[in-house]
Amino acid sequence: MAPWLAGFFALTVGPMIASLYLSFTDYDLFGAPEFIGAENYTRIFADPQFLQSVKVTATYVLLGTPIKLAAALGVAMLLNAKRKGLGFYRSAFYAPSLVAASVSIAIVWKAMFIDDGVVDRSLRIFGIELGGWVGNQNMTMPMFILLAVWAFGGPMVIFLAGLKQVPAELYEAADVDGAGRIRKFRNITLPMLSPVIFFNLLMETIGSFQVFNSAFIISGGTGGPAGSTLFYTLYLYIRGFGDFRMGYASAMAWLLVIAVGLVTILLFRSSKSWVHYQGDAR
Amino acid sequence: MTITHVSGGSSAEGAPLQAAMPTRNDSHRLRRDAQRRSRLGSAAYHLGMIVVCAIVLYPAAWMFMSSLKPSSEIIGNVNLIPENGSLDNFATALSGIAGISFWTFFLNSLIIAVFSVVGVVVSSAVAAYAFARIEYRGKKVWFALMVATMLLPFHVTIIPQYILFQNLGLINNFGSLLIPKFLATEAFFVFLMIQFLRGIPRELDEAARIDGAGHVRVFSSIILPLLRPAMITAAIFTFIASWNDFLGPLLYLKRPDLYTLPVALRLFVDQTTTSDYGAQVAMAVLALIPVMIFFFVFQRYLIDGVATQGLKG
Numbered sequence: 001m002a003p004w005l006a007g008f009f010a011l012t013v014g015p016m017i018a019s020l021y022l023s024f025t026d027y028d029l030f031g032a033p034e035f036i037g038a039e040n041y042t043r044i045f046a047d048p049q050f051l052q053s054v055k056v057t058a059t060y061v062l063l064g065t066p067i068k069l070a071a072a073l074g075v076a077m078l079l080n081a082k083r084k085g086l087g088f089y090r091s092a093f094y095a096p097s098l099v100a101a102s103v104s105i106a107i108v109w110k111a112m113f114i115d116d117g118v119v120d121r122s123l124r125i126f127g128i129e130l131g132g133w134v135g136n137q138n139m140t141m142p143m144f145i146l147l148a149v150w151a152f153g154g155p156m157v158i159f160l161a162g163l164k165q166v167p168a169e170l171y172e173a174a175d176v177d178g179a180g181r182i183r184k185f186r187n188i189t190l191p192m193l194s195p196v197i198f199f200n201l202l203m204e205t206i207g208s209f210q211v212f213n214s215a216f217i218i219s220g221g222t223g224g225p226a227g228s229t230l231f232y233t234l235y236l237y238i239r240g241f242g243d244f245r246m247g248y249a250s251a252m253a254w255l256l257v258i259a260v261g262l263v264t265i266l267l268f269r270s271s272k273s274w275v276h277y278q279g280d281a282r
Numbered sequence: 283m284t285i286t287h288v289s290g291g292s293s294a295e296g297a298p299l300q301a302a303m304p305t306r307n308d309s310h311r312l313r314r315d316a317q318r319r320s321r322l323g324s325a326a327y328h329l330g331m332i333v334v335c336a337i338v339l340y341p342a343a344w345m346f347m348s349s350l351k352p353s354s355e356i357i358g359n360v361n362l363i364p365e366n367g368s369l370d371n372f373a374t375a376l377s378g379i380a381g382i383s384f385w386t387f388f389l390n391s392l393i394i395a396v397f398s399v400v401g402v403v404v405s406s407a408v409a410a411y412a413f414a415r416i417e418y419r420g421k422k423v424w425f426a427l428m429v430a431t432m433l434l435p436f437h438v439t440i441i442p443q444y445i446l447f448q449n450l451g452l453i454n455n456f457g458s459l460l461i462p463k464f465l466a467t468e469a470f471f472v473f474l475m476i477q478f479l480r481g482i483p484r485e486l487d488e489a490a491r492i493d494g495a496g497h498v499r500v501f502s503s504i505i506l507p508l509l510r511p512a513m514i515t516a517a518i519f520t521f522i523a524s525w526n527d528f529l530g531p532l533l534y535l536k537r538p539d540l541y542t543l544p545v546a547l548r549l550f551v552d553q554t555t556t557s558d559y560g561a562q563v564a565m566a567v568l569a570l571i572p573v574m575i576f577f578f579v580f581q582r583y584l585i586d587g588v589a590t591q592g593l594k595g
Binding site for chain 2 (some may be wrong): 005006007008010011014015018019021022029049058062072075078081085090091092093094095096099101102103104105107108109111113114117118121122125144150154155157158160161165202206209212213216217219229233237240241246250252253254258260264281
């Protein structure tokens with residue numbers, strides 16, 4: 001307990017309070033912090049780059065997370081069949097989620113999706129002309145979402161474990177009643193899996209808010225082209241550790257905490273209507 | 283809920299109708315019928331899975347193949363197989379950046395990863411023991427706070443932490459990266475171990491306590507050996523996360539000779555603006571090798587470790 005307490009106070013609670021205080025100051029790391037009231041916050045909301053970073057991150061969270069979870073659930077259901085070679089598929093699908101956030105993969109992604117690169121040229125074979133990816137402000141978001149979806153293995157494994165818990169009797173009873181695949185999915189799989197869906201949704205959403213490495217590497221730390229990859233945490237980094245506007249960045253960090261907190265509360269609230277916990281859990 | 287292992291092996295080959303409890307002959311017959319019927323379905327299934335596999339593994343295949351190609355061939359060529367394959371890219375990558383050898387970065391990454399593992403495993407185990415086995419006031423509140431820190435974006439603490447470590451003179455010092463690991467700040471692993479400890483009967487350590495063993499003894503001679511599976515999971519994940527970590531080293535390590543591989547990679551990309559993609563990709567491959575080795579050796583632990591976390595309500 002002692003080490004955790006020390007860490008909790010010195011590295012979590014203490015810094016949180018300090019960060020809250022700094023968010024009301026002008027601080028460049030060299031002089032003393034100067035108290036300026038809520039000015040950082042008013043400036044933030046008038047800052048077009050901040051609003052751009054919110055837009056980019058919100059788009060990424062709202063589009064990327066559901067697609068990733070849908071892919072994870074779909075593949076998990078395929079893997080829940082009784083077939084040979086499942087262990088291999090499961091490992092192959094899981095591997096990317098371990099490295100997707102690494103600098104190495106960001107470099108590879110950038111090289112693959114570079115304008116006129118391998119992805120562009122492959123699509124051209126099928127007659128698809130997109131006008132580049134990395135250099136095209138309309139295509140950078142799809143590229144980042146593809147990177148997120150590529151790492152579907154993490155939630156997939158959790159879904160798979162959840163699917164194994166669904167009692168086979170339920171499906172057998174439904175078979176007797178003559179229920180089709182879609183009805184079984186809607187009336188058995190989804191409700192039985194809802195606690196796991198909720199867990200994955202919560203974790204993936206919170207994770208999506210914080211994407212940084214790939215944005216930093218692919219855009220070369222700038223958030224370009226045209227601010228299309230200016231993710232929230234990248235902008236926070238640029239303000240804090242690029243311009244040394246620590247007060248401003250602290251205010252941004254607190255707004256992120258509030259946003260994540262609100263989303264968490266909303267998810268928990270909504271979960272009451274769609275997440276079913278088994279009273280007689282086995 | 284209980285946790286069943288999600289192993290693909292044995293359960294996948296059981297009789298199709300376990301619940302009906304058929305006789306041995308019935309089950310053999312049913313199984314043969316099912317096999318005949320499903321041969322076509324099976325082919326379609328595997329074909330579909332192989333397509334998904336190919337898509338998922340394509341970036342990895344592309345990465346390895348590209349690391350063997352000259353840069354001009356990487357961007358302009360759709361063909362996966364190199365026309366003029368060579369190891370030149372690896373030679374360039376290994377020669378390092380800014381006069382510093384690749385192996386310096388490798389060693390820095392290794393030192394930080396190994397000590398991170400030690401720090402996280404030891405401190406999480408101690409904290410988990412305190413949460414799971416020692417009674418004191420307000421424990422529930424502490425526990426709730428600890429779980430809440432799992433959801434907290436770390437960006438809110440990163441600026442004050444940076445200022446703190448700067449004032450302590452820990453910039454350009456691995457300590458700034460390692461101290462948090464020794465203070466059990468990775469709440470997720472503490473949580474994982476607490477859940478694991480809940481499955482270990484209390485009678486075991488209570489008996490030892492009656493015999494006069496203190497907390498230190500109970501912890502070291504009874505709990506630690508039993509906690510091993512959870513500790514292995516935490517160790518593997520910590521190693522991989524620390525190896526891939528970019529933001530921490532980027533902030534705290536300013537001297538190139540202290541860079542870890544991800545930061546060195548970024549420097550390398552910045553310096554080769556003439557786009558020597560071959561060398562960049564080769565270095566990316568080299569940087570991932572330890573993670574890949576870990577994955578192949580420990581994949582079962584990795585996957586089961588993840589599979590258990592989602593099911594604890």
